[in-house]
Amino acid sequence: MAHTVLRLKGKLDFASLEPLGLEERQGEILILDFGEVVYVASSALAVLAKLSSVRDVRLVRLTTRVKDVIGLAGLDRLLKVFDDEKSALA
Amino acid sequence: MQELRRDWPSQVEKVPHLTDELEKEFRFGQRISKTDRGYFMGGPIKGGTSSMWYPSNVDDFRAYLSWQKLEGLCEGRDDDALERLLGLLEGNGVELATRHAARQLDPEPYPGFGPIYELCLAGLEALPPKHLQRPQFRKLQLGGWGPDGAKASAYEKGSVLMYEFAIRGARRTFVGLFLHELGHAHEQALPPLQREKLKHHYKVVNEADAFVGLEFLLEPSTRRLHQKFVFEEFLAETYLIYTACGALLRRFIADQTGPVRTAWEEMYSIFRGTFDGVEYE
Numbered sequence: 001m002a003h004t005v006l007r008l009k010g011k012l013d014f015a016s017l018e019p020l021g022l023e024e025r026q027g028e029i030l031i032l033d034f035g036e037v038v039y040v041a042s043s044a045l046a047v048l049a050k051l052s053s054v055r056d057v058r059l060v061r062l063t064t065r066v067k068d069v070i071g072l073a074g075l076d077r078l079l080k081v082f083d084d085e086k087s088a089l090a
Numbered sequence: 091m092q093e094l095r096r097d098w099p100s101q102v103e104k105v106p107h108l109t110d111e112l113e114k115e116f117r118f119g120q121r122i123s124k125t126d127r128g129y130f131m132g133g134p135i136k137g138g139t140s141s142m143w144y145p146s147n148v149d150d151f152r153a154y155l156s157w158q159k160l161e162g163l164c165e166g167r168d169d170d171a172l173e174r175l176l177g178l179l180e181g182n183g184v185e186l187a188t189r190h191a192a193r194q195l196d197p198e199p200y201p202g203f204g205p206i207y208e209l210c211l212a213g214l215e216a217l218p219p220k221h222l223q224r225p226q227f228r229k230l231q232l233g234g235w236g237p238d239g240a241k242a243s244a245y246e247k248g249s250v251l252m253y254e255f256a257i258r259g260a261r262r263t264f265v266g267l268f269l270h271e272l273g274h275a276h277e278q279a280l281p282p283l284q285r286e287k288l289k290h291h292y293k294v295v296n297e298a299d300a301f302v303g304l305e306f307l308l309e310p311s312t313r314r315l316h317q318k319f320v321f322e323e324f325l326a327e328t329y330l331i332y333t334a335c336g337a338l339l340r341r342f343i344a345d346q347t348g349p350v351r352t353a354w355e356e357m358y359s360i361f362r363g364t365f366d367g368v369e370y371e
Contacts, residue, residue: 011144013111039132039144042118042308043111049312065142068240072119072255073308077320 001089003029009036014043022051031088035061045073052079058088091213091269093262094334095371098305101160107153117161118307119242119259122146122154133255161260168204175211179230182222189234189254203232206257209265213272216333218366226275232257242307243267245274245326266306266330273329276364277322284360292324294353302331302342332361336370 004027006020022030030051051057058080062070070076082088098117102108115131122131123143129151132143158164176199179186190200199207210230214222221227228248235253236244242263244251250271256264280288295301301317301324303310317324331339343354362369 015111039142041111042114042120045118046309046312049308049315053315053318069142071240072242073312074242074316075312077323078315 007033011039012044013041107149122151165202171207226279269330273326277325291353
């Protein structure tokens with residue numbers, strides 16, 4: 001399956017995600033690796049929610065605290081979350 | 091409830107050091123804390139068993155305190171509101187529970203949630219009495235955390251649970267979440283036939299992406315997405331919009347055309363029936 005993997009790090013917010021052009025990235029599936037993400041701002045959550053409505057995006061290697069924040073925003077039923085890249089493509 | 095009827099004007103111009111990004115964070119429910127190791131933005135999750143903090147500074151901290159006075163829920167006593175809320179709930183057989191320290195239930199409702207009691211009271215008093223008298227709404231809990239994961243709020247087996255995150259953030263977010271969770275009690279109480287009819291019409295508006303999105307917690311577009319993917323979320327959100335922004339919903343429906351408008355008119359009619367004909371501004 002054609003896919004692109006993007007490894008994210010540090011603090012995620014609108015300003016850091018916007019230049020990445022996530023909607024236009026090549027591949028049927030876009031995998032976002034959160035392994036080195038330490039903070040997810042609410043503006044990033046809104047970007048991810050919007051992105052998930054227009055393309056197949058799969059989040060991998062999220063820390064428990066990032067998963068918890070996704071839950072707080074009520075996005076756990078919208079975003080596709082997997083343990084790792086392998087399970088995201090299985 | 092009136093807060094949700096208006097746009098959410100930015101306070102950036104009024105509050106020194108407040109930026110658009112910080113404002114979004116505070117409105118979402120994050121805070122700035124001063125610790126021995128400096129200032130941090132974020133907040134404890136699940137009563138402190140999880141947390142996400144990011145280094146901040148004194149200017150952000152000051153901006154947070156100023157913002158909190160304008161839009162946040164601060165603790166304070168309002169014994170009249172508590173007494174009236176207890177009277178309303180007990181009169182309808184609904185239990186009020188609080189967890190102000192987040193670890194265990196308070197033996198009596200915590201008096202320091204005055205501003206929250208006032209908001210709950212305003213919301214509940216506006217509802218038809220039968221919405222408070224049904225088995226789908228037997229308990230209101232303010233504070234604490236859910237057993238199964240981090241949530242801002244939840245509805246579970248007759249209980250509306252407004253967790254720590256919801257009661258420490260923006261007033262507007264609390265009201266939105268509170269009515270949304272009451273909306274889950276409502277959708278659970280819908281007779282199967284009404285539910286089926288609503289689902290039929292929902293499919294029509296879903297195909298056209300014709301949803302109303304209010305701004306609280308995150309942007310309106312995210313609230314619309316919630317409704318698009320989960321039918322029960324659509325019903326709960328529609329309950330919130332019907333009660334808090336009835337006129338806005340009617341204007342939205344009037345602006346639709348063709349089958350989408352028909353579907354929305356049918357759904358509005360069903361909702362109005364479940365409110366005994368009561369409509370809201």
